[in-house]
Amino acid sequence: MKKTLLVFCLVLLSLSAGARKTITSAEAGLVGDGRTLNTTALQTVIDRLSREGGGVLQLQQGTYLTGSILLRSDVELRLDKGAVLLGSPNPDDYTDLREQVEGKPLPKSVYSLALVVAYKGRNIKITGRGTINGQGRKVALAIDSLHLKGIRKDPNYFTRLNRPREIVRPNLLNFMECEQVELRGNHYEGSACWGLVFVKCRQLHIEGLDIRDRDYWNNDGIDIADCHQVVVRDCHVDAADDGICLKSDDATATNKDILVENCRVESSASAIKFGTASAGGFQDIIIRNIKVKNTFRSAIAIESVDGSICKNILVENIDARHTGNAIFLRIGKRWGKRQAILENVILRNITCEVPFERPDKGYDMRGPIDNTMLNPIPSSITGIPGMKVKNVVLENITITCPGQASKGVRYIPLWNIGSIPEKINSYPEYDMFGELPAYGFYLRHVDGIVFRNVRFKLDGEEFRPAFVLDDARNVTFERITYPKGHDKNQIYWKKD
Numbered sequence: 040m041k042k043t044l045l046v047f048c049l050v051l052l053s054l055s056a057g058a059r060k061t062i063t064s065a066e067a068g069l070v071g072d073g074r075t076l077n078t079t080a081l082q083t084v085i086d087r088l089s090r091e092g093g094g095v096l097q098l099q100q101g102t103y104l105t106g107s108i109l110l111r112s113d114v115e116l117r118l119d120k121g122a123v124l125l126g127s128p129n130p131d132d133y134t135d136l137r138e139q140v141e142g143k144p145l146p147k148s149v150y151s152l153a154l155v156v157a158y159k160g161r162n163i164k165i166t167g168r169g170t171i172n173g174q175g176r177k178v179a180l181a182i183d184s185l186h187l188k189g190i191r192k193d194p195n196y197f198t199r200l201n202r203p204r205e206i207v208r209p210n211l212l213n214f215m216e217c218e219q220v221e222l223r224g225n226h227y228e229g230s231a232c233w234g235l236v237f238v239k240c241r242q243l244h245i246e247g248l249d250i251r252d253r254d255y256w257n258n259d260g261i262d263i264a265d266c267h268q269v270v271v272r273d274c275h276v277d278a279a280d281d282g283i284c285l286k287s288d289d290a291t292a293t294n295k296d297i298l299v300e301n302c303r304v305e306s307s308a309s310a311i312k313f314g315t316a317s318a319g320g321f322q323d324i325i326i327r328n329i330k331v332k333n334t335f336r337s338a339i340a341i342e343s344v345d346g347s348i349c350k351n352i353l354v355e356n357i358d359a360r361h362t363g364n365a366i367f368l369r370i371g372k373r374w375g376k377r378q379a380i381l382e383n384v385i386l387r388n389i390t391c392e393v394p395f396e397r398p399d400k401g402y403d404m405r406g407p408i409d410n411t412m413l414n415p416i417p418s419s420i421t422g423i424p425g426m427k428v429k430n431v432v433l434e435n436i437t438i439t440c441p442g443q444a445s446k447g448v449r450y451i452p453l454w455n456i457g458s459i460p461e462k463i464n465s466y467p468e469y470d471m472f473g474e475l476p477a478y479g480f481y482l483r484h485v486d487g488i489v490f491r492n493v494r495f496k497l498d499g500e501e502f503r504p505a506f507v508l509d510d511a512r513n514v515t516f517e518r519i520t521y522p523k524g525h526d527k528n529q530i531y532w533k534k535d
Contacts (some may be wrong), residue, residue, distance in 0.1 A: 059115075060094030062087075064101065064122075071101020073125060078106040078132060088114045093162065098122040098169060106132025107153060107209070109139060112160040118169025118225055126154045126173035126209075126229070130182045130191070133209040149205045150238055153213035154230075161218040167225050173211045175231035175254035182207055182231070205257050208232035218242055229254045234278065236262045239292060243269045253279040253307075256404055260284075260304070265292035265319055271299040279404035282306040282334070287319035287347055290375060294321045299329070306334045307402040309367075310359070313349065314342030315467060318375055321349045331359035331391075335399040335406040337367040338391055341384065342467045346375030350383045357389040361398040365391035365438050366418040367469040370426045370484070371462075381422070382429040386436070395441035395499065414444040414503075416470045417477045422484030423463045427512075434491040440478050442499025449474035453531050456509055459483075476531075479505035486512045494520040505529040 067084040069077050081096075085108065088094040093113025100121035106129070110116060118124065127133075136156040137145050145151070154173045157163050165171075182203045185191040195204045211230035214220055215238040226249045227235060234252040236259075237243055243266055252258040260276035263269055264286040276282045282304035285294050304310040310331040313321050320343075331338045338359035343349040359365065366386060370379045395415065399405050418438070422428045451458065451474055459472050475481045478501045482488060488511070495505055505521055506529060508514060514532075521529050 060088060060091065061097055062094065063097045064099045064103065067096065069098070069103055071099070071103050073102035073104055075104060076106065076127060076132070077103050078108060081105055081108050085109065085111055085114055098124065105154070107134050107136050108155055109136040110155060110157040110160065110163050113162045115164035115166060118167035118171070120168040122167070122169035124169070124171045126175070126178065128174050128177035128181060130178060130185065137215065147206055149210070149233065150213050150215060150236065151206065152209035153211065153236070154209060155212045157214040157217050157220070159216045163214070163217060163219070164221045164223070165225065166221070166223045170226045170228065171211065173209065173229040173231060173254070175211070175229040175258070178231040179203065179208050179255040202256060205232050208255070210234065210236050211252070212236060214238070214240055216240065220244070223247055225249070226251070228252060230258055231255055232257050233259045233262050235260070236264070237266055238264045240266045241268055245271045246273055248274045250274065251277045253277065253402060253404060255279070258404060260306070262286055263294060263297065264316070265289050265294055266297070267295045269297040271302065273301045275303045277305045279307045279402055281308045281312045282310045284312045285321055285324070286314065286316040287321065288316050290318040290346060290377065292319040293348065295323050297324045299326045301328045303330045304334070305332055306336070307399040307404060307406045309336040309340040310334045310338050310362070312337070312340040312342070314340065314344060316345065317343050317347035317349065318345045320347040322351050324352045326354045328356045329358070331357065332361050333398050333401065334359070334362040335397060337364040337469050338362045339365070339386065340367040340469070341381065342369045342371070343379040343381040344369065344371030344373050344467050346377035346379050349381045352384045354384070354386045355388050357391070359389070359391040361394055362391055363393060363398055364416060364418060364469040365389065365393065368420040368428055368431065369467045370422040370428055371465065371467050372423060372426070373464055379426050384431045385434070386432070387434040389435070390437045392439040393441055395443050411473065412448050413470065413474050414448050415441045415478065417475055417479050417481050419469065419475070419481040420485055420488060421482070423461060424484060427484045427486045429485070430487040431485070432489045432491065433493060434489070436493045437496070438479065439496040439498060440501070442478070442497040442501045444478060444501050444503055446502060451476040453507070456507060456533060475507070476503055477505060477507035478503045481507050482511045482514065483509040485514065488514045489517070490515070490519060491517040495522055497522040497525065501525065504531050506531065508532040
């Protein structure tokens with residue numbers, strides 16, 4: 040009897056799972072003409088599906104204009120080929136939908152506004168072959184105009200750069216404190232701020248996305264903040280800011296058990312980045328099989344500058360072409376009382392070609408650059424006094440450097456490397472120290488670094504050595520290959 044009952048229950052569960060309700064856009068009364076605002080109709084059908092046990096909202100071919108919508112538990116938003124979910128250009132159509140869940144006003148943050156929102160939900164999906172377009176440039180410029188006309192003042196307006204701050208511009212997606220989230224397929228474009236944002240989510244699977252986020256400033260591709268059990272796979276990201284970015288805003292949280300693989304990234308900032316926000320940490324992270332091109336800053340940037348615990352990281356099989364910098368590892372102390380940790384990192388099988396000219400010329404929103412003339416900047420691994428970067432292995436690394444350095448542009452004699460600023464509290468970036476006296480790697484405040492089978496190529500002449508080390512302990516060099524004619528005096532190590 041018990042066995043029969045168990046089989047019966049399993050059959051019922053199977054039938055229930057297979058009979059998920061699907062409501063098409065036509066059945067929901069949505070208007071796909073690109074002009075009619077569908078926010079209320081979309082939210083009504085999403086709420087109904089969730090309330091009735093879950094199901095699929097299928098957007099058929101057409102263009103569905105909307106403001107902010109809230110995806111709820113057990114709902115899948117599926118876009119057919121030719122279906123476009125189009126963000127309204129009117130800033131008034133974007134509201135903080137977290138407040139619907141909490142039933143009270145919440146403090147404003149960069150996570151307050153988005154086109155598509157999920158908050159404290161579970162089993163939520165966005166799938167298909169359509170497009171989600173936030174019309175970000177139109178939205179951002181409308182917000183800017185409202186401020187300048189005095190209609191809606193932004194108290195934190197970025198006067199120096201003449202644009203509204205991130206907090207008042209909607210992201211494309213905000214998923215916060217959700218579980219069992221899946222995004223598969225679809226094209227995403229046109230955020231007014233960050234792109235696809237995931238905060239404190241668990242069991243997050245992102246696969247096969249095509250992201251082009253180049254409408255306005257701060258257009259990251261994918262932002263993952265303090266999430267656990269994450270897979271990002273087979274995505275193409277083309278972003279005006281960082282491509283795939285891990286962040287940590289909460290000192291009591293962390294990013295953990297994350298795999299990013301088989302992705303192509305282009306960026307007018309850094310391709311793969313840990314930080315800048317780094318209050319909690321990054322642990323047990325694998326980044327592999329990544330192709331990078333036309334990227335202004337670093338192919339790989341790992342930053343612990345707000346007291347984070349950053350350890351147990353594997354980065355492998357990276358092919359970076361036409362990229363401004365290969366590797367940037369940094370400990371800093373911007374805020375937070377905790378001692379920052381950056382240790383136990385493996386970087387292997389990495390090829391990077393660095394051009395002499397900036398590599399992101401095709402972007403409208405190009406990463407800002409210091410007006411000071413500098414020679415090409417090397418990769419760097421740097422801590423600060425009392426906080427060392429520890430236990431890093433760099434293996435099977437090939438970097439083609441542009442060369443063409445000139446003492447007439449800038450020059451730091453090796454006897455004067457103590458003049459290089461620490462910039463302990465500064466925003467971390469590969470060019471933050473200004474001129475550096477190496478063309479390959481600059482190391483400072485490090486302990487336990489291994490260079491194994493590292494090869495340098497030069498496209499032009501260089502007067503600087505490949506390596507410069509300052510306050511460096513337990514650094515080993517195995518099988519280092521230098522360009523022809525540059526095989527002597529290539530390591531300058533300032534001893535205590």
